[in-house]
Amino acid sequence: GNSVTQMEGPVTLSEEAFLTINCTYTAxxxxxxxxxxxxxxxxxxxxxxATKADDKGSNKGFEATYRKxxxxxxxxxxxxxxxxxxxxxxxxxxxDSSYKLIFGxxxxxxxxx
Amino acid sequence: xxxxxxxxxxxxxxxxxxITLECSQTMGHDKMYWYQQDPGMELHLIHYSYGVNSTxxxxxxxxxxxxxxxxxxxxxxxxxxxxxxxxxxxxxSSDLQGQQPDEQYFGPGTRLTVT
Numbered sequence: 001g002n003s004v005t006q007m008e009g010p011v012t013l014s015e016e017a018f019l020t021i022n023c024t025y026t027a028x029x030x031x032x033x034x035x036x037x038x039x040x041x042x043x044x045x046x047x048x049x050a051t052k053a054d055d056k057g058s059n060k061g062f063e064a065t066y067r068k069x070x071x072x073x074x075x076x077x078x079x080x081x082x083x084x085x086x087x088x089x090x091x092x093x094x095x096d097s098s099y100k101l102i103f104g105x106x107x108x109x110x111x112x113x
Numbered sequence: 114x115x116x117x118x119x120x121x122x123x124x125x126x127x128x129x130x131x132i133t134l135e136c137s138q139t140m141g142h143d144k145m146y147w148y149q150q151d152p153g154m155e156l157h158l159i160h161y162s163y164g165v166n167s168t169x170x171x172x173x174x175x176x177x178x179x180x181x182x183x184x185x186x187x188x189x190x191x192x193x194x195x196x197x198x199x200x201x202x203x204x205x206s207s208d209l210q211g212q213q214p215d216e217q218y219f220g221p222g223t224r225l226t227v228t
Contacts, residue, residue, distance in 0.1 A: 046217070049216065
């Protein structure tokens, strides 16, 4: 079945450091891929998405490229801020999952001043 | 700005009580979902609905029940709460765009503690 694997946290960085959170997926079809962010005490918000191979999603300085050859969708940001501290979820959706979201286990990011 | 609301935000109740967690959205979305989020952060789909009078169980077995009598309203009920039900419950909705995957909008969640 379809699944999403993301790197375990917590990830602790200093402000202005480069961020990478790895995400790989297993899917039989052609999924759409998403990154969601959950700030403390809140629900999830869509951060970015990509719907086909080689698409790059971007938002708020975050980027992720849909790599079909490596079945990956790694999240990157060039310079993190304290306000980026949150939990990040990678997810996929496709016909085989009836378009329900399949989430990874989440990665907590802590950015220190 | 997503318009999806959950009440209450926090609830502490005793074992054996019946509770209903409310979820409403004003976007006219057909699809609605309930997730349970454990302390380790992982999300588990427990119920979903594709429209009025449609409800399905999710991937994680749950003793809760749901109803969808109106498009905008998707309440979750626990007939007899137990400490094992202590968790964060997140409601979400999305549009039914020709069966293509679409963004899910999440409410702020209800943190339930059963003592």
